[in-house]
Amino acid sequence: MSDKVTNIVLVGVGGQGILLAAEILSETFMLAGFDVKKSEIHGMSQRGGSVVSHVRYGKEVFSPMVPEGEGDILFGFELMESYRYLSLLKPGGTVVVNDLCIAPPSVLVGQETYPADMALKIQEFCPDCLLVDGQNLAIEAGNARAANTVLLGAVSKRLDIEEKYWIEAIEKMVPKKALEVNLKAFQMGRGLK
């Protein structure tokens, strides 16, 4: 096992299920035999605020926070939030982002406008960017709520972890009645190029 620590940053809007996705990632890495640390701020996360979760794994991990400019993968649940936290990503890092815009309060009330071309701006800094139509793929898998799992599938394809650990973690963390749809959504995400 190399000493290299792999850094993943998950960003989005409170209520999108970011914390659960981060849990599944961490569980997978532990099952694969790595040291894992995960850090996030909750408390206000259910109330529509900006949410960031850091997940790091490797032989030995010290800080639970991804150092600025050292993120290997940015796992974005929403476009503007993904752009906001690009500074955590290293140049040449990978972005997997949900093709979704959620208006923040100032945009909802018409005081500001949602910034244009977020996806393009992310791609400018980071050519290795996969834009995922999470919602429609999830509907195809059987439930719109499985969008996160589609994204997770796409992220999993970009990490060198055996598939069985992902499946085991999903089976452990996702409620039984939603499992079939989520496993399907995961495979759809894994199939994305």
Next chain:
Amino acid sequence: MKEILSGNEAIARGAYEAGVKVACAYPGTPSTEILENTIRYREIDSSWATNEKVALEVGIGASFVGARSLVTMKHVGVNVAADPLFTLSYTGVNGGLVLVCADDPELHSSQNEQDSRNYAKFAKVPMLEPGDSQECLEFTKLAYEISEKYDTPVLLRTTTRISHSKSVVNLGERTDQVREAKIEKNAAKFVMLPGNARVRHVVVEDRTVQLSKDGCNMPINRVEMRDAKVGVITAGISYQHVREALPEASVLKLGMVHPLPFDLIREFAAKVEKLYVVEELDPFIEEQVKAIGIPVIGKEIISICGELTPGRVRKAFGLPENAQAAVEKLPGRPPNMCPGCPHRGVFYTLNQLKAYVSGDIGCYTLGFMPPLSAMDTCVCMGASIGMATGAAKVLSPEERKKVVAVIGDSTFLHTGINGLMDMVYNKGAATVIILDNRITAMTGRQENPGSGHTLMNDPTNAVDFELLCKAIGVKNVRTINPLDLDECRTVISEEMERPETSVIITDKPCVLIKREGIFKAGAPLQVVDESCTGCRACLKIGCPAIEWVPASGKKGKAHIDPLLCNGCDVCSQLCKFSAIQEAK
């Protein structure tokens, strides 16, 4: 067995393994999940107290009769519990007592950034500071041993990045030597009258000296020699950032941050060329190291404000910053009250009535945010009522009418009730609104004495706010439906006019309550495009379900997201054109 646990989960596990019998807390970010996890262990009696002072007193009571107890709170909660804490230091314990205080550097979810380590020194109580979840578990167990061996309560300090970070933990088993409780009288130790307390004070001072000496041999205070050019004294989360940013540096990692192991510090200082202290918030370790005559660099390079990150440590030591994307300024995304939140109509009304709103701590503090913009003060738990009394004392009769205190159910029961008693007793003339949403919402929906259930999910008595207010002497108590804007406006404005204390209780539950039969969502609403004139009246409540669509119609129209809307109907009351109706 290995599991990934948060610091809070690991503390709960550690308490279980240590044979703890009683756990008590008042919820507060980032400490809340500790008690939400002790309930996984049936051997522990876990409960929410009305406030942190009561929580500590419950823990003390259990300790005095011989059981091990755990008490948890956020940093500002220790201010509330400080009174028993300082004298508990004198009495010492019988069964071990550990008080977890969770600090919040960077103020992720707090009203100040106080450094609880000062409490350890001030109250003369040892304090341990874990650096990851494994240490959270081990230090919790060790804290009970120290507590009983040295006859002292022990503070266990976390920060947000310890409490809310997860890492891999090796679990152990619950001790088979759980202490049994029984009455053992010992007045000289437990009755702190001056004659007894004078004797105990000497014991406390000796204890601190002994702990400082013994700390030099505790494995949790450890020297890691690498390159001797740079030596860093650090603890807790800062240790992790130091290892990340300065992998070659020698480190003295302190597991016990009070009292400090001075001989060990001297030894380490002698081995390294240049000595640093890397610590968040106050120069707590630094000042004490300087006081024993050892030159050290600390706050010259590390900010007193905010939390540390690996990047901030690198910068402090003059290391180059990593290349990173420059991101242009974006609209912020602050948290917001939920769609259908029963607080929204009240704050809209207070804004319209131009009230001077004495605020408090809870979700409703978000009433400060535009467009509601209806909160003028927020200081600490329960402060709204006392501050309203004070303002009303000195304002002119006309301005006095504008003074309204708003406080949630849990906060009112925490420390607001004392303020209300004072207001009535001293004939204060202000309006108090108790926002009763039947839950402690902000910290993640915890039960409280008004909710009718305990932490262990048992049905219990629910405080009757109306009767309570009447019993302490409030003559004018009215209950309203906060989702009815006409009722809000009529009742609140009438009570604001009244030249004496009045209380208004709002009677709608939090939309996040999952217990069946409490919150019922209404049918989602929609904007009828042909009727919407684009007047923007519905935007004044700042509901996350309502979006302004500038490109719709000539000057823009409102749109309601049916997936977010809880059908509270507040927006439709603002629409003069009947454009907001039940979705078909």
